[in-house]
Amino acid sequence: xxxxxxxxxxxxxxxxxxxxxxxxxxxxxxxxxxxxxxxxxxxxxxxxxxxxxxxxxxxxxxxxxxxxxxxxxxxxxxxxxxxxxxxxxxxxxxxxxxxxxxxxxxxxxxxxxxxxxxxxxxxxxxxxxxxxxxxxxxxxxxxxxxxxxxxxxxxxxxxxxxxxxxxxxxxxxxxxxxxxxxxxxxxxxxxxxxxxxxxxxxxxxxxxxxxxxxxxxxxxxxxxxxxxxxxxxxxxxxxxxxxxxxxxxxxxxxxxxxxxxxxxxxxxxxxxxxxxxxxxxxxxxxxxxxxxxxxxxxxxxxxxxxxxxxxxxxxxxxxxxxxxxxxxxxxxxxxxxxxxxxxxxxxxxxxxxxxxxxxxxxxxxxxxxxxxxxxxxxxxxxxxxxxxxxxxxxxxxxxxxxxxxxxxxxxxxxxxxxxxxxxxxxx
Numbered sequence: 001x002x003x004x005x006x007x008x009x010x011x012x013x014x015x016x017x018x019x020x021x022x023x024x025x026x027x028x029x030x031x032x033x034x035x036x037x038x039x040x041x042x043x044x045x046x047x048x049x050x051x052x053x054x055x056x057x058x059x060x061x062x063x064x065x066x067x068x069x070x071x072x073x074x075x076x077x078x079x080x081x082x083x084x085x086x087x088x089x090x091x092x093x094x095x096x097x098x099x100x101x102x103x104x105x106x107x108x109x110x111x112x113x114x115x116x117x118x119x120x121x122x123x124x125x126x127x128x129x130x131x132x133x134x135x136x137x138x139x140x141x142x143x144x145x146x147x148x149x150x151x152x153x154x155x156x157x158x159x160x161x162x163x164x165x166x167x168x169x170x171x172x173x174x175x176x177x178x179x180x181x182x183x184x185x186x187x188x189x190x191x192x193x194x195x196x197x198x199x200x201x202x203x204x205x206x207x208x209x210x211x212x213x214x215x216x217x218x219x220x221x222x223x224x225x226x227x228x229x230x231x232x233x234x235x236x237x238x239x240x241x242x243x244x245x246x247x248x249x250x251x252x253x254x255x256x257x258x259x260x261x262x263x264x265x266x267x268x269x270x271x272x273x274x275x276x277x278x279x280x281x282x283x284x285x286x287x288x289x290x291x292x293x294x295x296x297x298x299x300x301x302x303x304x305x306x307x308x309x310x311x312x313x314x315x316x317x318x319x320x321x322x323x324x325x326x327x328x329x330x331x332x333x334x335x336x337x338x339x340x341x342x343x344x345x346x347x348x349x350x351x352x353x354x355x356x357x358x359x360x361x362x363x364x365x366x367x368x369x370x371x372x373x374x375x376x377x378x379x380x381x382x383x384x385x386x387x388x389x390x391x392x393x394x395x396x397x398x399x400x401x402x403x404x405x406x407x408x409x410x411x412x413x414x415x416x417x418x419x420x421x422x423x424x425x426x427x
Contacts, residue, residue, distance in 0.1 A: 006031065006290065020333045024283040031290050038293070046289040047282050055157060055167050056281070060274040061241035062152040065222075065248055066108035067266045072252035074219045075117045078103040079125075081216035084209040087201035091193025093126045094139050098185050101143035103216075105178075106223035107248065109152040111368050115144040115376045119383040131199060134394030135192060137386065141376050142185055142398035145365045148331075149178035151227055152241060155361045158281070158332055162288075162339045165353060167237045168230050170361075172420040173354045177362060177409050184401035192397075222248055231423055277332055284336030297344040304345055311349040315410050318342060319363055326367020330375065334364050354420055355413035362409055366402055369395050 006027045013023035032038045082099040108114050126136035148155045156170040226244045229235040252258035346356040368376040381388040
């Protein structure tokens, strides 16, 4: 009964548009007041413990890294290199969009950062070259989901800390599924542009192509530092984040794109985003502690086992649940609330925790493109000055490849578990 009341209160508060961290905090505080065995000191300890994890230090560092990359000119250099390399192919700017997002994702770690950076450059460029507005918006939004799947994925860090998994393992686990998403989006581009011979650019001289690609190579160094440092075991993901920040900051100084004014904006944006993430982490920690006291995982396990004892049916049911949750709840909050409940149930079904993590993260990222909350939709609307209703219309066809990739991730766990097992990724 207590669990039902708490979840009902949470849903009511969210429906009233109360900020997520307050919606999590209010039912928890009421529970503490009414339960004689739960002291305020113990509750405060549990709340603070949510952020007392060294791995979480990587979150503000990677947010800072993405903001630095945004002003360093990295996106422009990646765009120019991809355009020079494949611009002469039919539908080229669609592929360039995907390739640039994939390159930038190694520095951003968040779909919102990717959408903001790519939307500013790619959508106007595609519209100018005759691509339909909806297609330009749709491919930009869909390709932004690559960022939270590969290092330095911020959702992976949050999930790993919440579930007690290795951050390095989750970083590695998302790479192959991200490549599957890249292939699916490329197929979508081919299908939508295969009859448009006008959607191609003139092939630049070889010297120009070499020059543009060479200018982008230093940007790729950030991925080498982050991924290479983690894979080699020289540094932890948190230490790799600091090294990545230092490297991109040096690049920005060399490119002369970093000024005192832009540095102030970067700092303010980093503090604001970090604060919004960590305040949710603290309030969700208290909420999760209450759920653990009331044995929510055990109760949910018993209920679901009464419905089915087949792992694949369980995964399908969880995917449906997550698609609904992702449409109304920000991914960080959803991970913090649901992982302590769902991850133990997945283990009962014998599902690999890393596979389940990748499936859950990608599913919730689709929610970033789903109304009414869909943060990427509003980011694209803001940076392109296009009404959000038109953004939604453009993104809609791309749910086909995204849901297809979700099914592939769900039914083929080896895609998620093969690379971490191969490299022996540790904590």
